[in-house]
Amino acid sequence: MVVVTLSDGRSISTPRLESASPADLAEVELTPLGVHWPRLDEDLSIEGMLAGRRPTVPR
Template sequence: MSSSPDYPEKDRPIEAWCDLHDLHVKLKDGRQVSTPLWWYPRLLSATPAQRNNVELMLDGIHWPDVDEDLSVDGMLQGRRAPGAVPPSVAAE
């Protein structure tokens, strides 16, 4: 696979997984990015099996079971899904 001229090869995801609270992505250059699951309501409401069925793309991650796509760039810039609410606010 060749790298896109618009996307740095160092930012390519090589592994992705979720625990109960966070999404973790390991990048080709060794960095690991973690973001809270509540940033992505589709992933938050998915089952653990659905969350762990991931497809790595050149510039992001795809979850076919929940039709969710996230870019590494979005994670690095701290972008969350529109309407995502912190659990403490959602409980009010």
């Protein structure tokens, strides 16, 4: 489960990446738009998480 805590105190979460290895999850980049895992080629946007959007292509 990925949990993001926003500056206003709200938390949003997504079950994405549950099958990823700890090593893959450890390499993470925070950007102004969201979170990026380069080893997994995975991006989660804060906007998408807030809107409750689900990915269109399962990994």
